[in-house]
Amino acid sequence: VRKGGRLPPYDGWIPWLGCAIKFGENPIDFIEAKRRQLGSVFTLKVAGEHITFVCDPEDFHYVFKSSKVSFPKSVQDPVNKVAGITRKSFNEIHTKMHDTLKGQLATTQLSSTCDLLFKKFEHFFGQLKENVDPQQETDLYGIVRSIMYRSVIHIFFGEGSIPVEKEEDFLDFENHFMTFDEQFEYGTRLPVIFIRKWAASRQWLLEKCERVVSLCTKTMPKEPKDKNIFQNLLPLIDEDNKANWSLLTLWAALANAIPLSFWVLTFVYQDKKVLGKVQREIDAALKDGRPITESVLSEMPYTLRCVMEGIRLRSPGMIPRRVVEPIVVKGYTVPPGHMLSVSPYWVNRNPDIYEDPELFNPDRWSDWTPGSIPETFIPFGGGRYMCPGRWFALMEIHMFVAMFFHTFDCHLTKGIPDFCKLHLVGSQQPLQNCPVTLKPRVIN
Numbered sequence: 001v002r003k004g005g006r007l008p009p010y011d012g013w014i015p016w017l018g019c020a021i022k023f024g025e026n027p028i029d030f031i032e033a034k035r036r037q038l039g040s041v042f043t044l045k046v047a048g049e050h051i052t053f054v055c056d057p058e059d060f061h062y063v064f065k066s067s068k069v070s071f072p073k074s075v076q077d078p079v080n081k082v083a084g085i086t087r088k089s090f091n092e093i094h095t096k097m098h099d100t101l102k103g104q105l106a107t108t109q110l111s112s113t114c115d116l117l118f119k120k121f122e123h124f125f126g127q128l129k130e131n132v133d134p135q136q137e138t139d140l141y142g143i144v145r146s147i148m149y150r151s152v153i154h155i156f157f158g159e160g161s162i163p164v165e166k167e168e169d170f171l172d173f174e175n176h177f178m179t180f181d182e183q184f185e186y187g188t189r190l191p192v193i194f195i196r197k198w199a200a201s202r203q204w205l206l207e208k209c210e211r212v213v214s215l216c217t218k219t220m221p222k223e224p225k226d227k228n229i230f231q232n233l234l235p236l237i238d239e240d241n242k243a244n245w246s247l248l249t250l251w252a253a254l255a256n257a258i259p260l261s262f263w264v265l266t267f268v269y270q271d272k273k274v275l276g277k278v279q280r281e282i283d284a285a286l287k288d289g290r291p292i293t294e295s296v297l298s299e300m301p302y303t304l305r306c307v308m309e310g311i312r313l314r315s316p317g318m319i320p321r322r323v324v325e326p327i328v329v330k331g332y333t334v335p336p337g338h339m340l341s342v343s344p345y346w347v348n349r350n351p352d353i354y355e356d357p358e359l360f361n362p363d364r365w366s367d368w369t370p371g372s373i374p375e376t377f378i379p380f381g382g383g384r385y386m387c388p389g390r391w392f393a394l395m396e397i398h399m400f401v402a403m404f405f406h407t408f409d410c411h412l413t414k415g416i417p418d419f420c421k422l423h424l425v426g427s428q429q430p431l432q433n434c435p436v437t438l439k440p441r442v443i444n
């Protein structure tokens, strides 16, 4: 600890509440306004929590690499509140769960998952192509959810685990999952009495997850290679928390990847030059109706650059770690108990890193090597507990948008919707529907 132990400058002078009211109105913009006012290290006092932000990329290692901060301690209480995982279960198995999932979704293991995902996407894209009415407006985000939810559920938990094939079952799932997801952050903080609808949806989902656990247990194959993703995790989990862990895994697998797939589609459809380049690349790679494999994906590098650029523009508002020992950043001492945080959303808009940062410009990724993640690109977090699903996420979004651009001509009748700045956890959601007209493409 530095002599004198100066605390970072702070905002939030109202006892206990701090700056919670102003912060709550628009947390994302509030962070940037305070950075401009207070400098690159500052603390927000928000309803009993001290959140210290570090904004200079050269300081990110304090958040991701230091032994003086803890990932488990930053999430164990929120995880208990939203998914009901007990502290004991969390502390005992979290690291094993993380490592097993990371192993299964590592780049070297993705090839069979990629083939399976293609089959699911092909099935649902086929259905959509048959039923689409070019005269009728439809909501693009709804379409993305309908294909992605169903496919990812099959991949993670097995076919029929959560009934989503029939339209009415799917709509039930969609409704409850969206409520759970939209109020996820409130769920980490507020007593259930203030978020009854959210609590009811969580209960509904937990009941479905009980069924997932029971089915995955009953149908457990002997060979690891024949197991679905959750079946590989199941033996690690104590009996009482199996459904809760399955809910958390399901949420993690869907919550970011789906809005991001949607944003990539909207950004590209709004830019005719980019769209033309993407479609030429995809049409060449998918000639003769080839199935999409990892190797075929690698023939569509420009499309992957569009994915990276979409992720850049809609990255999570905040990634926290709990300080467990005093840590000195730029001469300020951040005491134990604070959340030490970075904002991927804002670092991705840092003009020193990205020229003209608000512009959707896939070419800025021209020198990037797929399979690596630049140090300052932190939408997946960083360090020991960086998102274990990142390679799967990039693969699924890449494949999904490629199939979409290949299959449909799409016109956004009202342009790109605004995005919600109310949440800090995860990628931003669209604020309005996104009406589009869709037409199957005729490829010469």
Ligand code: HEM
Binding pocket: 071, 094, 098, 101, 105, 249, 252, 253, 254, 256, 257, 260, 311, 316, 319, 320, 379, 380, 381, 382, 383, 385, 386, 387, 388, 389, 390, 392, 393, 394, 427
């Ligand atoms: C583009 C989409 C995605 C983004 C932006 C994203 C982002 C993140 C972030 C920021 C974290 C916290 C990391 C940290 O604190 O350093 C995280 C954790 C996690 N992500 Fe992702 N994620 C995405 C997709 C996925 C997918 C598809 C899966 C599942 C296959 C997944 C599974 C997880 C899990 C299980 C954790 C918790 C890790 C732990 O508790 O140790 N994510 N993700």
